[in-house]
Amino acid sequence: MFKHKNAFSSFSVNDTAKAKEFYSKTLGIEVEEMKDMGGVLNLRVGNGTKVFVYPKPNHQPATFTVLNLPVDNIDEAVDELTKSGVRFEHYSEKEIKTDEKGIARGDGGGPSIAWFKDPAGNILSVLEDNTGN
Numbered sequence: 001m002f003k004h005k006n007a008f009s010s011f012s013v014n015d016t017a018k019a020k021e022f023y024s025k026t027l028g029i030e031v032e033e034m035k036d037m038g039g040v041l042n043l044r045v046g047n048g049t050k051v052f053v054y055p056k057p058n059h060q061p062a063t064f065t066v067l068n069l070p071v072d073n074i075d076e077a078v079d080e081l082t083k084s085g086v087r088f089e090h091y092s093e094k095e096i097k098t099d100e101k102g103i104a105r106g107d108g109g110g111p112s113i114a115w116f117k118d119p120a121g122n123i124l125s126v127l128e129d130n131t132g133n
Contacts, residue, residue, distance in 0.1 A: 003042040008049070013120035016041055019104035022119050026084050027069070030094050045069065061121030070129035074103055074112045077126045081116070089115040091122075 003059040013019040016039045023043055024031040030044040041053040051067060064097060078101050088102025098104045098114070106112040106128070113127040 006050075008052060009067070010052035010054060011062060011122055012054055012059045013118065013122065014059040015119065016053065016055045018119040023053070024075065026081070026086060037091050059120060061117070065115065065123045065125050067122075067124045068113075068125050069124065072129065073126040073128050074114060074126060075101070078103055078114050081126070089117070091115075098129055 004063060016033070020031050020033060020041055023029045023041070026076065027065055032042040032044070034040040036098065039055055043051040045051060045067075069077075076133050082101075089098070091098050091104065096104055101114065102116070103112055103114045111127045113125050115123055115125045117123055
C-alpha cells in the first residue's frame with residue numbers, strides 16, 4: 001500500500017526576495033531561505049505546517065487560493081493587515097459578495113473569509129475559524 005510522510009504544499013513566485021519580505025514582515029510567518037535548494041523559501045505556518053515557495057522565471061499567478069490562514073477574528077485580522085498595507089480583493093458575484101472591508105461573511109454556511117494577493121499575484125486568504133482548533 002502507498003505510504004507517505006507528512007504532506008506539504010508549494011507554489012511559485014517570480015521574486016523570492018519580495019516574497020520573503022512579504023511573508024515574514026507583513027504576515028509575520030516564519031520564513032527560512034533554503035539556499036542549498038536554489039533559494040526556495042520554507043514557510044512555517046501554524047503548528048509547524050510547511051509550505052514551500054519556489055522561484056519560477058515564467059511564474060503565472062494562481063487563479064485560486066493557494067494559502068488559507070485561519071484566524072480567530074476576521075475583522076481584527078483584516079484591520080491589522082490593512083494597516084500593514086495589504087489590499088483585500090472585492091467581489092460582487094452571485095456566489096461571492098464581499099463587504100466594504102473585503103470580507104465575505106459566512107452567511108451561506110461557510111466561514112467568513114477575505115482574499116488578498118502576495119507580491120507575485122497569488123491569492124491568499126484569512127478566514128475565521130470558530131472550531132476551537
